Amino acid sequence: MAELDTSGGGGGKGKKVRSKKMSTRVDLTAMVDLAFLLITFFMLTTTLAKPQAMDMFMPDKDDEQKDELPVKASRTMTVLLGSDDKIVWYMGVMGSTAPTVDNFGKSGIRQAFIDNNKKVLAQTGDPKKGLMVILKPTDKSNYKNFVDLLDEIKIAGVPSYGIVNKIEPEELNLMKEQGAFKD
Amino acid sequence: MPKVKIKRKSTAIDMTAMCDVAFLLLTFFILTATARQPEPLPVDTPSSTVTIKLPDSDISMLTVGQGKVFFGVVGQDVRMRALERMAEEYKVTFTEEEKKRFALVESFGVPMANLKEYIALNGAERNNLNQPGIPTDSTNNELHQWILQARYATKELHGQELRFTIKGDSNEEYPTIRKVVDILQKQNINKFSLVTSLEGLN
Numbered sequence: 213m214a215e216l217d218t219s220g221g222g223g224g225k226g227k228k229v230r231s232k233k234m235s236t237r238v239d240l241t242a243m244v245d246l247a248f249l250l251i252t253f254f255m256l257t258t259t260l261a262k263p264q265a266m267d268m269f270m271p272d273k274d275d276e277q278k279d280e281l282p283v284k285a286s287r288t289m290t291v292l293l294g295s296d297d298k299i300v301w302y303m304g305v306m307g308s309t310a311p312t313v314d315n316f317g318k319s320g321i322r323q324a325f326i327d328n329n330k331k332v333l334a335q336t337g338d339p340k341k342g343l344m345v346i347l348k349p350t351d352k353s354n355y356k357n358f359v360d361l362l363d364e365i366k367i368a369g370v371p372s373y374g375i376v377n378k379i380e381p382e383e384l385n386l387m388k389e390q391g392a393f394k395d
Numbered sequence: 396m397p398k399v400k401i402k403r404k405s406t407a408i409d410m411t412a413m414c415d416v417a418f419l420l421l422t423f424f425i426l427t428a429t430a431r432q433p434e435p436l437p438v439d440t441p442s443s444t445v446t447i448k449l450p451d452s453d454i455s456m457l458t459v460g461q462g463k464v465f466f467g468v469v470g471q472d473v474r475m476r477a478l479e480r481m482a483e484e485y486k487v488t489f490t491e492e493e494k495k496r497f498a499l500v501e502s503f504g505v506p507m508a509n510l511k512e513y514i515a516l517n518g519a520e521r522n523n524l525n526q527p528g529i530p531t532d533s534t535n536n537e538l539h540q541w542i543l544q545a546r547y548a549t550k551e552l553h554g555q556e557l558r559f560t561i562k563g564d565s566n567e568e569y570p571t572i573r574k575v576v577d578i579l580q581k582q583n584i585n586k587f588s589l590v591t592s593l594e595g596l597n
Contacts, residue, residue, distance in 0.1 A: 240410030247417035254424035265560055265588035266445040270580055293569070349569045355459075356441040356565035358572070359589055363443040377573055 266362065271374055287332050290346045291321070292383055293353035293361065294393045303328065306382060313390045316360055325368035342371040348379050352393060434458075435502055435526055436465045438564040443591040453555040455545055456590070457538075458502060460564035462571055463528025464538055467502030468545045468557070474498045476548035477541065481507065484540055489514075504528040507537055531574055539578050546582070562590040 285308075291301045299321055302311040314321045329343040336342075345365055349358050365373050387393035438460040451469070458465040468474055475498045482489050485507045489497070493514045504526040505513045516524065529538045542559070549557040559579055563572055579587060 237407075239407075240414045244410055244414050244417050247414065247421050251417060251421050251424060254421070254428055258424065258428040264443070264445060264591050264593055265447055265449045266443050266591050267447065267586065267588050270576065270585045349573075351568070351570050353569045354565065355563040355567040355569060355572050358569060359441040359443055359563075359591060362589075363445065363591075367444060 266359065268362065286335065287341065288344045288346055289325075289328050290348060290383075291361065292379070292387055293347070293349040293357050294387050294390075295350075295352035297357060298391075298393075299357075299361070300387050300390050306380070306386070311386055311390065316357070316364070321361070322364045322368050325364060325370050329368065329370055340371075345370050345373040347373060347375045348377075348383070349375070350379055350384070350387070350393060435504060435521070436460050436463065436528075438562055439566075440562060440590050440592050441565045442593065443589075444593075445591060447588075449560060449588065449590070450558065453549055453553055454558045454560055455542070456502060456560050456562055457575055458504075458562045459567055459571055459575055462567075463504055463526070464531055464571075464575055465502050465504035465526070466529050466538060466541045466545075467500075468549075470549075470553075471498040472552050473545065473548045473557075474500070476552055477545040480544035480547060481540060484544065487511070506530050506535075531578065536578070538575070539581065542578065542584075543582060559584055559587040560590050561587060 285304045289301055289303050290306070291299060293299060297316060299314045299316070300311050301314060301321070301324065303309045312324070314324055325343070325345070332341070332343045333339065347358075347361060347365075362373075384393060436458050438458055453469070453473075455466070455468040458467065468477060475494050478489060478494055478497050481487075487507065487510070489511070493511070496514050497510075500514075500521075503510075503513065506527065506529065513521070513524070513526075529541065530536070531538045546557045549555055561572065561575060576587075
């Protein structure tokens with residue numbers, strides 16, 4: 213890479229001895245190499261992407277329930293999170309409607325959310341009164357399912373949801389019947 | 396007739412511009428760099444379609460995985476103050492040197508009793524140490540105290556409310572998460588964030 217010196221060296225006899233002029237150009241190749249090496253190092257050791265976060269709201273835990281609005285049972289959809297990525301959901305009060313075993317994904321729970329939300333909106337006729345999802349993660353469910361479900365709720369545009377940690381024994385039995393809960 | 400000589404072109408390229416660009420980029424990366432810290436508890440976060448970025452300051456990260464909980468808070472000053480408050484609470488004294496060393500710890504999971512030994516370790520030893528997580532039992536709820544003291548420290552130093560984020564492992568069973576959420580809710584923190592990795596809408 214060094215520049216080739218093509219000029220003839222020395223000269224004939226009798227000629228004046230000229231002092232050779234040095235080129236002012238410096239070979240920058242090595243410097244560029246080094247610079248790119250350092251760039252690569254810094255790029256790899258820094259965290260460029262900030263973590264993404266999802267906001268989550270829990271209901272107030274106060275024992276005295278002051279400003280709780282009664283929600284019509286027909287507007288609620290209870291979603292039970294079971295083991296092995298299985299979901300069981302039912303509308304309204306337990307036993308009044310047949311429970312459905314569902315899975316995650318586009319045509320699974322998301323479609324159910326969208327459909328039920330539409331139905332409830334048509335029923336109430338009030339755009340403010342949409343579906344209310346009650347999320348009940350059981351002890352056997354994992355964190356990924358929980359986050360996925362919150363995500364589906366957001367995608368489907370369900371206006372309100374709540375997380376309830378208390379699971380009724382009947383609900384557990386129901387899940388066991390449907391094979392969505394393994395001890 | 397003399398032969399027409401073709402002038403030989405030099406094979407050397409002018410590197411000056413390239414060098415300029417390279418060093419400009421280098422400067423940029425050095426200035427914007429925040430060194431990646433080795434995580435004491437590696438977790439695989441679940442993915443979601445949400446694209447809200449976490450703020451840079453006044454947040455605390457609770458890492459949950461393998462049934463253990465690790466606590467971390469952003470900001471060296473807050474960490475130092477939180478440690479001082481914890482020391483008062485648990486009647487342990489830390490030297491200035493220890494406090495300074497602790498301020499550099501991004502996230503940790505050792506009980507108060509072993510904290511002194513943990514601080515004394517160097518970086519490599521810390522990484523190799525299998526940290527037991529912060530105790531969350533009802534009899535010895537240190538996580539509760541850490542959260543409380545860190546909130547006080549943030550309020551004192553920055554006048555801001557501390558925000559909490561939970562970074563949980565995908566395969567973590569829900570009861571562990573519930574335990575952490577319960578501890579937060581006991582202090583009337585009903586809003587927090589869950590750290591997720593990005594996923595396309597499908």
